[in-house]
Amino acid sequence: MEPVLKARNLVKRYGRVTAIDNCDFDLYPGEILAVIGDNGAGKSSLIRAISGATIPDAGEVWLEGQKVAFHSPNAARSAGVETVYQQLAMSPALSITDNMFMGREIRRPGILGKWFRMLDRPAMQKFAREKLSELGLMTIQNINQAVETLSGGQRQGVAVARAAAFGSKVIILDEPTAALGVKESRKVLELILDVKSRGIPIILISHNMPHVFELADRIHIHRLGKRICVVDPSQISMSDAVALMTGAMKPDDIPA
Amino acid sequence: MEPVLKARNLVKRYGRVTAIDNCDFDLYPGEILAVIGDNGAGKSSLIRAISGATIPDAGEVWLEGQKVAFHSPNAARSAGVETVYQQLAMSPALSITDNMFMGREIRRPGILGKWFRMLDRPAMQKFAREKLSELGLMTIQNINQAVETLSGGQRQGVAVARAAAFGSKVIILDEPTAALGVKESRKVLELILDVKSRGIPIILISHNMPHVFELADRIHIHRLGKRICVVDPSQISMSDAVALMTGAMKPDDIPA
Amino acid sequence: MSDSYESAANSNETVASFGQPRSFAHKVQHALHVTPSLVPLMVLMAAILGFAIVLGDKFLSPFAMTLILQQVQIVGIVALAQSLVILTAGIDLSVGAVMVLSSVVMGQFTFRYGLPPEVAIICGLICGALCGLISGVLVAIIKLPPFIVTLGMWQVVLATNFLYSKNETIRSQDIEANAAILQFFGSRIEIGGAIFTYGVIFMILLAFLLAYALRYTAWGRHVYAVGDDPEAAELSGVNVRRTLISVYVLSGLICAFAGWTLIGRIGSVSPTSGQLSNIESITAVVIGGISLFGGRGSILGTLFGALIVGVFTLGLRLAGADPQWTNLLIGMLIIAAVAVDQWIRKVSA
């Protein structure tokens, strides 16, 4: 099967640190691919390079078999690759609605929208409220509240809702549940399964092993800037996965 | 037994949101007190109010039986209350060492220190390196690296190491493992137990129930801005604790 | 196992809500908080009231009131351009220079090269937009700090202005006779004792137009997002470069319009005009409540900010204060106005 998203020999250096070191990457249609690795292993750097947020020093990326080189997150976004970054990428002073629709606002129908380029606030608000309800983020009192007045977890929820609402080909989530409460985490996991059932493949970076093993179809294990192996969660124990990612075990030692 | 840290009737409003709603709080000597609650329940607001980061609108706080009113985090810090805030409180452009010793720098012995107020960089670096090694944060290559070049997890680790190194009466950790990898999380948990064994009580806010149940001596359950009950993790199941904090169960219904 | 306790989370779906109704005073404060331009508006009203009580009719006459509008029109228009740039967390020190160069181009193209004045005006407007484009490209693409870019542009444009104009003033009489359209914005409508020049009307319309664009179009939201946190804006799908360049070009164009208005106001084309416009426009913007760190504030506040300065200047002069005392008082009032603003924001937060 052809991967939806494929990367080969990606390299990214920051001064003397090599954050991505000749890394390969494959995401297949309809799957949930988890990426696990130590802090600083280069997971975020990898997905930033794939999604146009940083431009890799070397290497190539293919989306649905087409070679692509995203020079901005917006380029990736228009190609259908939606990302929730670890540092959330929200404009604190703007409202939840504004943030959700940033860069793809809906205009009023008719002359108002066409000539006066007026935004369709009611439509956008309705949509935003629906998406947040789906995630169970009902503690948010006002959809026009500035994002800076939300708690850390609420912001995380808004970001995930945005990605789920707009991603069409690939959705990338960098530690989407890190700041979330039990209930909200659960909602996000359900949302991920829901997206998957719509046939959209998902990349999930997480440090939460139970979550990873519950959801993932395949696990990409990242260490020292590169993929050291890809494992099947039904074939490997959590302990072995953790041992692999911390370097205590070599990929060759995986019990068959 | 007299609580080390006690608060009564704390109130904090943000505009129309009541983040802390007549909340009480008790921390006893030598214990690990976990605070759990939904996103937006007001946990961070509570510890910010206790540690001087925000000044509550009403209510009183006692430290070791003495009434205190911290008007700045620094005041709390000098009284021995050390906090790791959820948004990490680091100066991105400064080095790891500078950040760890911010506000309590070590000066050179002798004239250089006394008259020229020169910092004792070697001593500070040595200390910082030791503390980070204890936490297993060895992937940090250079102790003089600017904090902004660290991964999210590495920053978290630095903040925890700072609190553990300097806290003398109370250590408060607001989701210290949220961004951490499996290995680093484990290190932090060990460090918490280590601090506890030195007799210093700890307040731990976390969404990770297994961690909470593993470590906590008592669990403060927070909901809608107030403490709804305090439970003993050995007497209650995780499911019940989660049900309490989401409001599915009332405190009165706790099976005895 | 993870499901065993996590599933407990799903059993309750009550909507949490712990806001409570507040008093009337709180509602006022809340209104002030969500509509930031109300604060400078109130300061403005208070200032007018104060001077009206002290000076009486001399100040409260339609003539004096509309005179303030006329006196702030240039700074007001320039300050609107400045607001856009400041909303993106930039600053434009070259606004005054661009304004003057544009007006000189309009004048000299008409009189030195004999172009039809309409064409010369278009050239002047293009000149302003071009200056903005240069700044915009340097800021957005080469990523230089706006302060430095516009500091450099200020020097370059001002020197170009002096060199190109040969320091010559084009006299009002000549303009009136040969190219009256250059003085278009000086035309006036009198209603009672009140005098509204087209320039004043233009300033007010422009303010409302920009307020609309910032609030009700995607472009406006992007301007705020870029000012708030450019990296976050880029990651969440805003074309930061294009937004920044559009802001600088628009700012240059508005400055060129200010240059045209300037001809209407002073009648002649003088290359020495506008040297204080940068600092005056920034003053108006900040008194109007737009944050110099970008992303916060309303452009109508700028208009009120400019008017506050205008009211104090005229009021103090009419009260007979010596110019240096006026400067001293205006300096204190700048601080006081912002302190009041800050205080109201704090209470209402």
Next chain:
Amino acid sequence: MSDSYESAANSNETVASFGQPRSFAHKVQHALHVTPSLVPLMVLMAAILGFAIVLGDKFLSPFAMTLILQQVQIVGIVALAQSLVILTAGIDLSVGAVMVLSSVVMGQFTFRYGLPPEVAIICGLICGALCGLISGVLVAIIKLPPFIVTLGMWQVVLATNFLYSKNETIRSQDIEANAAILQFFGSRIEIGGAIFTYGVIFMILLAFLLAYALRYTAWGRHVYAVGDDPEAAELSGVNVRRTLISVYVLSGLICAFAGWTLIGRIGSVSPTSGQLSNIESITAVVIGGISLFGGRGSILGTLFGALIVGVFTLGLRLAGADPQWTNLLIGMLIIAAVAVDQWIRKVSA
């Protein structure tokens, strides 16, 4: 259960390290990156080299070289004060006004009230520190934006200066005869054709002193932390208020010293001096590579920044450029210098 897999994490303790040695060019770039003041230093060297090639001995003489130092000494000292404020993410528009008021106080206290000049100098220094204290309190405690506070202070202090001095100049000859110590910083040391005034030496010593304090004392680290992120600094134990106030007071004091140096340079005490000092000092700071957003840059860069402007000004004048052309070229060079700086930083990042 959680232990079962998490314990696997402890089994390996190898130190991860995936840096690798880089080429010589990369090392140079890295050095530039960690020592930001090297960049303006290189621009300065390049500028000197360029003019030396074009102008030869006329420019490269000890006389011309030290003349540049003399011409930048006032702006240089003021720019050091400005650097401190800008490092805290502030800006001080009142530096020039404070400098002049302090020099006027030194002069008038001596000549109007007949105080011993030493006492008058101390009064002048106190006056400068006091102005800084007012700004500092307004910024740190009332939390007003520094731009607005110092904009107001600029107006207030300048007006006070004109009102108090009655616009009267105290002549150089009178000072020389009755209070020579006021001209202390004008004294000179000649070595070959090179002339070093005490003012120049003071500027250089002050730069190194401040560089030391910023780098090797806790206070210096706090200044950076406050500029970087005041909230984070406060949360991590810095007394933000005290740090800010100390910076503004120190800045005022340095401006007062600049006022004293000014008397040495122009001989007389003139209330109309220093009106461009604010913009010139900011230019020097930013060319020197200190970020206007605070927390980044080195104060030695400021010294180089001031010298870069001085070299270009004198160089262009010697090359026979008309003052207007000089301004135009300096404007372009401001942009170019920062562009080069940015480029080097990017490559080395």
Next chain:
Amino acid sequence: DGHSTSACLITKTDTNPFFVKMREGAVAAAEANGVDLQAFAGQFDGDHETQVAAIETCIASGASGILLTASDTSAITVAVQQARDAGLLVIALDTPLSPADAADATFATDNFEAGRLIGAWAAGQLGDAAADAKIGLLNINQSQPTVGVLRNQGFLQGFGIELGDPNRWGDEEDPRIVGHDVSNGAEEGGRTGMESLLAIDPMINVVYTINEPAAAGAYEALKSIGREDDVLIVSVDGGCPGVTNVAEGVIGATAQQYPLDMARLGIEAIAQYAKDKTLPETSPGLDFFNTGVALVTDSPVEGVPSITSEEGLELCWG
């Protein structure tokens, strides 16, 4: 207060001692003539927009007349016309408007003549050496306000140098000119400008300065290289510190103006006009009332009328 007549004084700046003294003269004259006076000023030399606003404010305040030293002599005329249409008497002080009849009357120094006097004096002082003099000129600022241009061009003509466009400085071809620089009319700029000129040619021996503070700054620069005794510095203004500097040999000669007279005459004219609508006269042969200019020097030159510094000190203004 309580006076029936009120007048406005609008100066270029209120920081230059020249205008400060002019204002003091006006205040004294207003007191004597029972006139209310309001003073206004631009923010810097060349700032005509503030002056326009000041004229409007005067109209709004119901003044009977305006005394104006214009920063831009032609740009201001529209506002002046507005004031005259509103029935105010507008008198240009120090600087004639362009055209001069845009104001009701003008009481002014002939700035070109002031420049010509010091130029002729410098040439006379040098004698034959004037043929290979090296001249440095310190002007006010790069925007070339009219007064600065008139003094500069007057000086050059007086010295015997062929002018280019008489409306701007800097376009002369004469090799004796080492260079033009700017001083902002203050000591600091005077010193920096002089140093730059000296770096171009250290053997400069004649220095024109826009005013006496700039001259004092230039002197400091010369003193620092030990050439203060062999350079002729000439200036314009005649303020007391300047004249004292002439007496002490710092400045060779200065052309003295009489701002107090201008202000006094102006106030009297407005008082008169308010009383019976009579307009003031002009000097014979000129389109303005010349308040006079006198060359102050202690080493007079034949053919150039001058007064001594002692006489100058009696007439000086600040």
